Structures are given as structure tokens and as C-alpha cells.
Amino acid sequence: MRSVIQGLIVWVAAFTALAGPSAMASSDDAGHGDAHGASEEVELSGEVLVAASVCEAHELRFMKEQDPSLRIEIPAEYAGQWPSRSACVSAVEAWNPETPGPIQPIPFSHKHHAGEFGIDCLYCHSGTDRSSAAGVPSVELCMGCHAQFPPQYDEIEGIRILKNHWKEKTPVEWQQIYRLPEHVQFRHNRHISAGVECQRCHGAIEEMDKVYMTPDEFWKYGVPVKKPEMGWCINCHRQNDAKIDCVRCHY
């Protein structure tokens, strides 16, 4: 029982942080899911837990399913379906400082986009089958979908940041995770056309809210430990009769 309540407070605090100025009691510095002011507020508000956003409403309903004795109140303006509960959860998870991988400027979830909604990897990383670099999608490509979403989505901070980049015409500064030294030549397109799946090298990206370099105990694909090392490239080349002479990979 106690842990249920604690869990609830953590969730509500995280969602309140995402929900931004209107719901945020205390701070601009709360950022990234760390909103202590908000959690105290929920604790003090007494027996009835009142939702202050659609995301919080989803969470309160979910908690009540687990513990029917909870008393919750969902104001009509927050009773809508969108953003979906899983969008809310993914946004929190994509900014979870406890999970591996860098915190990106927007809580963008592969699990939600590529997993749940099945958006093709190549739709966003169209460079992979055409050129050496996979590339990361432009703000314009994101807005191709998100410009059509109802305004309720602005409750997710990441959506507001995205729209702000759109308005200001500035790119999102994503942090690159996989990086080879300059002296190595790597081409995505050679691999994609040879039928090597993305997951062989990057792990189950479609299951990640926050992207991280997969550890080697990810047995299914045998991906590298901390960075793509030479031995890893060469092993797979040997197994697949691909070239292993030095100049193939080194200028």
C-alpha cells in the first residue's frame, strides 16, 4: 500500500514536470522529471487526488485500477484520451536519468514511435540505405506528423520544445551515441544492401524509450560492449565472407 502511494507520487511528480508552467508549482529548474515541489503538493492535498493534466489523469486512473480505495478526481478538461497514456509514459522514460544512455534535448521514444506505432526506421533515418551516414531526422520531418496533432499534446514538454525549434527554425542538437574515429571508414548502405539488420549492430532500438549503446550481454545480437571496436567489425566480416583487408576500413 505504502509503495503504491510512493509510486504514485513519483509518477505524478514526473508528469507534473512534463506538464510545464501551468501545473508546475515551484520551479523552472525542475526539468527532466525531478520536481520535488510538485510531489509535496500532491502529498499535502489530502485524500482526493486531483488530476492537473491529461497525463496525470491517465496515471491516476491506472493507480486506481491497482488500488480501488484511492479517491481520485478528473476534471472534465483533462478527461480526454490524448496524449495517450503510453505517450506520457514514454516521454517520462525517455528522460529518466536512472536508465542508461544520454538525456536528449527532447524526450523522444523509439519504443513508442518505432515499436508501438511501427514507424519504419528508414522513414526517419533515410540516409542508411543511400549514404554512409544514417542521419537523424529534421525538425520538418517530425512536424510532418506533429503539426497535425491536437493542442493537448503541448502538455508534453518535448512537444513544446519541438514546436519551438520549428518556430525558430533551429535544429535539435541530438547527442550522437555511436561514433567511430576519423580514420575508420564505415558505410551504412553497404551493410543495409547486404541485408544486415539495424538490430545486429544497434540492439533492439524499437524497445528503447531512451537510446543507449547496448551492452554485450544482449546475447540475441552480440552487439559491442561500449563502442564499436575493430574486433567486432572483423568477427562479423569473417562470419559473412566480407572483406577484412586493412584498407577496406582504413583510409
Ligand code: HEC
Ligand atoms: C509518422 C508520424 C510521426 C513522426 C514522423 C514523428 N512522430 Fe512523434 N509521435 C507520433 C505519434 C503517433 C505519437 C504518440 C501519440 C500518442 O500516443 O498519443 C508521438 C509522440 C511523440 C512524443 C511524446 C513522447 C513519445 O516519444 O512518445 C514526442 C516527444 C514526440 N513524438 C516527438 C517527436 C520528434 C522529436 C520527432 C522527430 C524526430 C517525431 N516525434 C516524429 C508520430 C510521429
Ligand code: HEC
Ligand atoms: C520518428 C523518427 C524515428 C524513427 C521511426 C526511428 N528513429 Fe532512430 N532516431 C531518431 C531520432 C530523433 C534520434 C536521435 C535521438 C535519440 O537518440 O533518441 C534517433 C537515434 C537513433 C540511433 C542513435 C544514433 C546515435 O548514435 O546517436 C540509432 C542507432 C537509431 N536511431 C536507430 C533506429 C532504428 C534501428 C529504428 C527502427 C527500429 C529507428 N531508429 C527508428 C528518430 C527515429
Ligand code: HEC
Ligand atoms: C554493421 C553495423 C551497423 C548496421 C547494420 C547499422 N548501423 Fe547504424 N551505425 C553503426 C556504426 C558503426 C555507427 C557509427 C558510424 C560513424 O561514426 O561513422 C552507426 C551510426 C548510426 C547512427 C548515428 C548517426 C549517423 O548518421 O551516423 C544512426 C542514426 C544509425 N546508425 C541508425 C541505423 C539504422 C536505422 C540502421 C538500419 C537501417 C543501422 N543504423 C544499421 C553500425 C551499424
Ligand code: HEC
Ligand atoms: C553484423 C555484421 C557486420 C558488422 C558488425 C560489421 N560489418 Fe561491415 N560488412 C558486413 C557485410 C555482410 C558486408 C558485405 C557487404 C558486401 O559484400 O557488399 C560488409 C561490408 C563492409 C564494408 C565494405 C567492404 C567493401 O567491400 O568495400 C566496409 C567498409 C565495412 N563493412 C566496414 C565495417 C566497419 C568499420 C564495421 C565496424 C564498425 C563493420 N563493417 C561491422 C557485415 C558487418
Ligand code: HEC
Ligand atoms: C572491418 C573493418 C576493419 C578492418 C578490416 C580493419 N580495421 Fe582497424 N579499426 C577498425 C575500427 C572500427 C577501429 C576503431 C576501433 C576503436 O575505436 O576502438 C579500428 C582501429 C584501428 C587502429 C587504431 C587502434 C586504436 O586502438 O585506436 C589501428 C592501428 C588499426 N585499426 C589497424 C588495422 C590494420 C593494420 C588492419 C588490417 C590488418 C585493420 N585495422 C583492419 C576497423 C577495421
